Amino acid sequence: MTTISYPPKPSPGDRMAVISPGAGLPGLLPLPHELGLQRLREDFGLEPVEYPATRKTGATPEERAADIHAAFADPTVKAVMASIGGDDMITVLPCLDRELIRANPKPFFGMSDNTNLLMFLYNTGIVGFHGATVMAALGRPGAMAPLTEESLRAALFTPGEYELRPAERWRDVDRDWADPATFEVEPETRPGTGWQWVNADRVVEGRSWGGCLEIVAWLLMADREISHDLSVYDGGVLLLETSEEMPSGTEVFRTLRNMGERGLLQRFPALLVGRPKTWSFERPHSPEESDRYAAEQHEAILRAMRTYAPDTMIVFDVDFGHTDPQLVLPYGGTIRVDGPARRITVTY
Structure with a gap:
């Protein structure tokens, strides 16, 4: 049985990868995406880093897998968050390098179609986090829901029970x-x-x-x-x-x-x-x-x-x-x- 462990947590000021492993919807709907990026910077103190397929509609499974690999392999990136879900991430799974990701464990945040990547990480021995995509949770109209913000902040920065x-x-x-x-x-x-x-x-x-x-x-x-x-x-x-x-x-x-x-x-x-x-x-x-x-x-x-x-x-x-x-x-x-x-x- 694979031993599952928590990856190191980021700190305010760190770089966070923003990827679209399911669908490049930020390219079609930039408003919630830009708002979510702004909140990552201003409210959470993290510097979002986008990749070639983050805003690309119709990106191939290989292109999306390359973004995942780049995000996990970059030692200056301390956490990874999906922009949104989709319905095609299952085609990305065969393209993933399990050993590369196992050697570079990082907290990954996503839900919906990101269940694919969360389950992949589970089988790779890395605890992931179900919830909090850039567009849906961070890009919420008006303001972030307080319960969402509190939960995400704890999951990002604070080890232990919540x-x-x-x-x-x-x-x-x-x-x-x-x-x-x-x-x-x-x-x-x-x-x-x-x-x-x-x-x-x-x-x-x-x-x-x-x-x-x-x-x-x-x-x-x-x-x-x-x-x-x-x-x-x-x-x-x-x-x-x-x-x-x-x-x-x-x-x-x-x-x-x-x-x-x-x-x-x-x-x-x-x-x-x-x-x-x-x-x-x-x-x-x-x-x-x-x-x-x-x-x-x-x-x-x-x-x-x-x-x-x-x-x-x-x-x-x-x-x-x-x-x-x-x-x-x-x-x-x-x-x-x-x-x-x-x-x-x-x-x-």
């Missing part, structure tokens, strides 16, 4: 990233609903694994980065969340059913489920429709877990993934889920 807490307010509705007016006002938010606990009768502490459910499914189909020796996941904390493509409850159930048939779900005594994205430009749900979609997803997950892992402790609506605020979670790092106390503590 206790997560539910968002008092959260946002689901997006506005046009191409419109400058979008960034001049705070987005509308909804009251928080807290976390929902199932089987919360024990304490589970283990290494986290999982990510965006759609990407996990693709990796299973392509037979990439998921160990055939499922015992490596024993005792871990499973992280699952869904994207703005908003898969149906039926699709979510089928994906989890297939993970159960493979024997994966049974390995994890705890499951954290991210608050689902329930609104998109293609499906601009009303609050009532959004609540119904979330309830259908919860029931789909419960149905699968009751069948394959009925004793697993589950926490729904944790503020990570395609939601705002967006907590940063260590990927491959330690998470403690304390059911009786209703507390979740991560180790950064």
